[in-house]
Amino acid sequence: MIRLAVRCAPEQAEIVLAELVALVPGGVEEDRGPGFVEYAIYGPPGELPELPDLQAAAGDGLVEIETTEIPDDWADRWRDFHEPVVVGDGRIVVRPSWEAEAPDVAAAEIDIVVDPGQAFGTGAHATTKACLELLLELADHGEARGPLVDWGTGSAVLAIAAAKLGWEPVTGVDHEVAAIEAARQNAGRNGVEGAFERLNLREQVPPVAPTVVANITAPLLLELAARIASGEIERPRTLVLSGILRTEVDRVAGAYAGAGLGEGSRRESGDWAALLLRG
Numbered sequence: 001m002i003r004l005a006v007r008c009a010p011e012q013a014e015i016v017l018a019e020l021v022a023l024v025p026g027g028v029e030e031d032r033g034p035g036f037v038e039y040a041i042y043g044p045p046g047e048l049p050e051l052p053d054l055q056a057a058a059g060d061g062l063v064e065i066e067t068t069e070i071p072d073d074w075a076d077r078w079r080d081f082h083e084p085v086v087v088g089d090g091r092i093v094v095r096p097s098w099e100a101e102a103p104d105v106a107a108a109e110i111d112i113v114v115d116p117g118q119a120f121g122t123g124a125h126a127t128t129k130a131c132l133e134l135l136l137e138l139a140d141h142g143e144a145r146g147p148l149v150d151w152g153t154g155s156a157v158l159a160i161a162a163a164k165l166g167w168e169p170v171t172g173v174d175h176e177v178a179a180i181e182a183a184r185q186n187a188g189r190n191g192v193e194g195a196f197e198r199l200n201l202r203e204q205v206p207p208v209a210p211t212v213v214a215n216i217t218a219p220l221l222l223e224l225a226a227r228i229a230s231g232e233i234e235r236p237r238t239l240v241l242s243g244i245l246r247t248e249v250d251r252v253a254g255a256y257a258g259a260g261l262g263e264g265s266r267r268e269s270g271d272w273a274a275l276l277l278r279g
Contacts, residue, residue, distance in 0.1 A: 001042060001043070001069070002068070003067065004040065005038050005066045006040070006063055007036050007037070007063065007064040007066070008063040009036065009037070010035070010036070010037050010245075011245075012037075013037040013271070014243075015219075017039060018217045018219065020041065028040070028041060032270070037271075084099050084105065086104050090104055090107055091108060091136060092108060093105050093110070093112065094114060095113060097113050097189075110161060110164045110165065112164070112190055113190055114156075114189075127243050127274060130272065131215050132158065134267060135240065137265060138238065138276070143211070143238065144166035144167055145166055145168075146209070146210050147168070147170075147171070147210060148162045148163075148211040149170075149171045149172070149207050149236075150162070150212075150213050151173060151212060151214035151216065152215060153179065153180075153183050154174060154183070154215070155183060156182070156194070156196065159172040159183065159187070159194055160194075162211075169194070170192070170194040170195075171194065171197075172194060172196045172197075173196070173201070175198060175201065180197065201216070201224065205232065206224075208236055210236060211237065211238045211240075212238070212240070213239075214240070215242045216243045218244045218245065218251075221241055221243070222251070222252060222255050225252070225258070225259045225261075226255070226259075228260075229260070235259060235261065236261075236279060237279050239256070239275075239277040239279070240274070240275070242267075242274035244272065244275070246271055246273045247271075248273075249273035253266075256277050260279050263275060263276070263277055264277060
C-alpha cells in the first residue's frame, strides 16, 4: 500500500483540497501542523493518480508531494485512527461500525454509523462537526421539519443526521458516483430513507428545499450565491454552509447577504468556519 501526501500552506488548503476531491472521490485524509496542511490518499502501487498540476492549481503557493510505502498490516491498523466523533455535548455520535460498544454511543440521542474508505466524510472534519452543531441548533428551535437538501452530500453524514433529527424527506446530491453509492449504503445502514442522485453543482441547477445544507468549498459556495442572487437557483429559507476557511467566511457571508440570505449564526473551529443563513 502507498500513501501519497500533498502538503501546502493553510491559505492554499481550499484549492488543493478541491483538486484532490475531484481526482480522488474515494477518500482524502487531512492533517495539520504549524504552518501547513497535509492531505493524503492511499492505494496500491500504480493505481494512484498522477498529480503534476497541483502546484499550478495552488496559485502562487507551492505544494510538496511525497509518497510513502505503508506496512503490510496497514489494512488492520488503520482502524485505530477512526474513533467515534462526538458532537453537541454527546447528543450526536458519528462512528465506524466496529465502535458499537463505545461509551459515548449508549448516551447519544443520535447514533450515525459511517465506515471510512467509501467516500470522503466520516464526521471527523471540523466543517462537518460545525454543520451538525448548526442542525442541532435548528432542531432545538423546532425547525427540524419539512424537506431538506444536502448539496455535495459525500458519505451522507449530514443528510442522515438531518433525517434522524426530523427533516423529511431528505435529498442529497453529489457529482461523484462513489459518493452517491456510499450515501445510499450509509442511509440504509442507518435506517434512513433518502433520495441520493448524481448532480454537478457547477453545471446543473440543484434541487432546493426550505432547508439546504452545503459542506463544500468556498469558491463553489460563491458561485452558488451568485446564481441564487440572479434567480437561477431558488432561494432557500434556511441555509447551512461550511467548508469555508476563516479567512474567507466574511466574503462568503457577504455574497449570500447580496442574495437575500442574512447571517443568523456562525461557528468557527481552528482554520474553518460554518454559517447559518436565513432568507
